[in-house]
Amino acid sequence: MSWMPTLVVGARRETSEARTLELAITGWPGHVAGQHVDVRLTAEDGYTAVRSYSIASSAGSRRLEITVDRLDDGEVSPHLVDTLEPGHRIEIRGPAGGWFVWRPTESVPQRPLQLIAGGSGIVPLMSMIRTHAEASSATPFRLLYSVRTPELALFRDELVRLERDDAHLDVTWAFTRVSPAGFPTPPARLDRTSSVAAVFAPELGAVTYVCGASPFVESVTGWLVDAGHLADDIRTERYGG
Amino acid sequence: MEGFSPGFTGRPRAQSQGLPPGQYVTESFPVLSAGATPRPSPTDWELTVRTETGTVSRWSWSEFLELPAEHVTCDIHCVTSWSKLGTSWRGVSVDTLLDGTDTSAGFVMARSYGGYTTNLPLGDLLGGKAWVATEFDGRPLEPEHGGPARLLVPHLYFWKSAKWLTGLDLLVSDSQGFWERNGYHRRGDPLLEQRYS
Numbered sequence: 542m543s544w545m546p547t548l549v550v551g552a553r554r555e556t557s558e559a560r561t562l563e564l565a566i567t568g569w570p571g572h573v574a575g576q577h578v579d580v581r582l583t584a585e586d587g588y589t590a591v592r593s594y595s596i597a598s599s600a601g602s603r604r605l606e607i608t609v610d611r612l613d614d615g616e617v618s619p620h621l622v623d624t625l626e627p628g629h630r631i632e633i634r635g636p637a638g639g640w641f642v643w644r645p646t647e648s649v650p651q652r653p654l655q656l657i658a659g660g661s662g663i664v665p666l667m668s669m670i671r672t673h674a675e676a677s678s679a680t681p682f683r684l685l686y687s688v689r690t691p692e693l694a695l696f697r698d699e700l701v702r703l704e705r706d707d708a709h710l711d712v713t714w715a716f717t718r719v720s721p722a723g724f725p726t727p728p729a730r731l732d733r734t735s736s737v738a739a740v741f742a743p744e745l746g747a748v749t750y751v752c753g754a755s756p757f758v759e760s761v762t763g764w765l766v767d768a769g770h771l772a773d774d775i776r777t778e779r780y781g782g
Numbered sequence: 783m784e785g786f787s788p789g790f791t792g793r794p795r796a797q798s799q800g801l802p803p804g805q806y807v808t809e810s811f812p813v814l815s816a817g818a819t820p821r822p823s824p825t826d827w828e829l830t831v832r833t834e835t836g837t838v839s840r841w842s843w844s845e846f847l848e849l850p851a852e853h854v855t856c857d858i859h860c861v862t863s864w865s866k867l868g869t870s871w872r873g874v875s876v877d878t879l880l881d882g883t884d885t886s887a888g889f890v891m892a893r894s895y896g897g898y899t900t901n902l903p904l905g906d907l908l909g910g911k912a913w914v915a916t917e918f919d920g921r922p923l924e925p926e927h928g929g930p931a932r933l934l935v936p937h938l939y940f941w942k943s944a945k946w947l948t949g950l951d952l953l954v955s956d957s958q959g960f961w962e963r964n965g966y967h968r969r970g971d972p973l974l975e976q977r978y979s
Contacts, residue, residue, distance in 0.1 A: 542978040579863075581804075582787040590792050591804045591863050616793050616806065624789045631787060637978055639964030640816055755813040759926055762818040772818040772896060779813050 544581060545569075547633040549625055555695050559661065560622045561597060561608045566633060574600045574672040575642035575665045575750070575778075578607065578635030582617055592617040595664040595752075595778075596636065597696075599671035600644070605633075608695060610661035641750060641778045643669045645676040652748065653681035655740050657761055659753025660688060663695050665778060666752055670700070674707050683711045683747075685739045687731050687757065690719040713739040733764045743769035748776070755779040801865055802972035808864040813926045816960065820896035820946045821925050829914065829931065830949045831879055834887045839879070843930065847916070849874045854913055856936035858943070859972040871934055873915030876907040879950070887952035891959060892933050895946040900959035902935065902942055903969065904952065911937055914947055939970035939977070 551563030572578075577595045592615075598606035611622040625631070643654065654673075656666040663686055673682050688694045694714070704712045715735065716728045729735070741747040749770065751758050758779045766772050797807045827843040841849070854871045890902050906912065915934040916923055923929030928945025935942045941961050962968055967976040 582790045582792070584787065584790050584792045586795075588792045588795060588798070589804070590790075590806060593862050620787070620790050625787075629788060634978075637965055640961075755926070759813070759819060766818050772820070775818045777815060777817055779815070 542634050542637070544632040544634050547631050549627050549629045549631065551627055552625065555608060556693050558622070558693060559608055559610045559695055561606050562621060562625065564605045564607065564631075564633060566605065569603070569605055570636070571603050572596050572600055572605070572636035572668075573639075573642045573644055574668040576636040576638045576668075577665070578605070578633050578637065580607070580617065580621070581632040581634070582620060583632070590617050593637075594621075595668070597664045597667050597671075599668060599675050601672055601675045608661070608664045608667070610695075641665060641752070641776050643672070643750070645672060645678045645680070653683065653741050653745055655747040655749040656682065656684045657736075657740070657749065657751040657753075658684065658686045658688075659757035659761075660693075661695065662751075662753030662757070662778070662780070663688075664752075666750060667696050667700075669750070670703060670710065673710065674703050679709055681709050681711075681741075682707075683713070683739075683741055685713045685715065685731075685736070687715040687717060687753070689717050691716065691721040692719075715739070731761065733767070736761055736764050737768045740765065740770075743771075746774070748774050750776050750778075752778040753780075802859055803975045804977075805859055805863055805865040805972065808866055811866060811927065812860065812862075812864055814860065814862065814941070815926070815945065816898065817896060819925050820894070822895045822930070822946065822948070824930065827930055828948065829879075831883065832949065832951045833883060833885045834952050834954050837884070839883065846874070846914075846931070849878055851916070852913065854915070854934065854936075856934075858936050858940050861939040861941055861966065861970065861977050865972075869936075870919050871913065871915045872917035872920075873913035873931075873934055875910060876912040876914065876950070877910065879914065880908065883952075885952050887954055889953040889956045891951045891953055891957060892942075892944040892947060893949035893951060894944045895948050898944060898946065898960050900933075900942050900944050901953075901957055901962055901968070902938070903956070906935060906938060906942075906969075907950075911935065937971070939967075939972055941966065942970050 594607040597608040609621040933944040
């Protein structure tokens with residue numbers, strides 16, 4: 542897999558902390574929902590830095606969009622979120638990853654998919670949700686999305702719209718610091734009870750994808766296994782130390 | 783690549799001196815795993831070495847702790863591009879585990895609690911290059927970092943250092959483990975940047 546010259550053709554702000562970059566690569570082979578790409582930036586003196594970012598766009602669209610959350614002490618993400626502009630060039634390697642992925646064609650009929658996101662862990666799951674919607678897949682999808690505040694939630698309007706329009710998508714929001722006006726419950730961190738209550742029951746045999754910061758993923762997967770979900774049916778992707 | 787990434791300056795260059803290509807230094811210890819964290823109890827835990835003819839050596843947790851252990855200080859390199867320098871481990875050399883084993887195998891499949899597997903050439907595990915580690919930084923290895931025991935093969939990308947290790951199967955011919963089946967390189971040498979297949 543080699544580095545491909547890549548043109549930034551669009552950039553749109555998602556939140557104060559995150560931006561989506563639309564990328565154009567000659568000969569881009571397309572991707573599977575859930576995959577990531579490696580991004581390489583090169584400084585004037587030839588110094589390079591590489592980081593991995595999940596693809597946010599649907600597989601069917603063949604567009605390549607990454608949504609990047611700024612890490613305050615990060616080396617690459619502040620540049621991608623605040624500095625890079627359409628017309629700039631970067632390099633991309635990918636798509637990569639064959640485990641934390643979902644294809645509309647590979648679902649066992651009616652075997653549900655449970656998606657669980659913490660913060661920017663929503664990005665690869667959003668690619669699955671968009672792919673699911675565009676394919677008009679009848680696979681039952683349920684998303685549990687934990688995020689600090691409504692303003693920091695990625696893709697909030699789109700998720701609300703998709704949930705309204707797609708009979709096979711159900712979204713549960715968990716606001717941990719600030720709830721939106723009129724939200725039925727006060728902000729609270731997910732715990733064992735609220736996590737287990739928000740997901741498909743173990744006997745439904747869902748395949749579960751969990752993505753977020755490592756402590757979040759560790760906690761949630763532990764609660765699900767304790768509640769009777771099969772460890773073999775849980776796939777995780779973690780970031781951060 | 784002149785003209786790429788206008789405005790990008792990057793971190794102080796000294797931090798990347800001597801690193802394998804494409805790596806950056808982290809002070810934290812990120813966790814990467816593909817599923818839920820297995821938690822075998824010490825009473826159930828065992829480690830086996832199985833030769834290509836089916837001969838099995840087996841250690842319980844208490845037996846394993848009686849084997850001679852070594853302190854290891856090494857740099858580790860994750861395929862996701864972070865490297866952690868000067869990490870400190872304690873573990874049993876794979877040479878010790880295979881001492882006296884009669885084999886003509888050239889490859890090993892490492893097996894873990896939870897079903898994870900990874901394949902390695904046997905030569906990458908022998909000659910003082912690999913350990914089964916039970917301590918990190920002077921403390922028992924945390925479950926999310928692979929405790930109670932993980933493989934430690936610091937000269938290869940860290941997915942080869944299988945967490946929650948329970949078996950080493952010696953094989954005559956190479957076979958693909960978990961990440962190797964999912965797009966990652968068969969051997970994974972960071973110096974050659976063997977990330978993807």
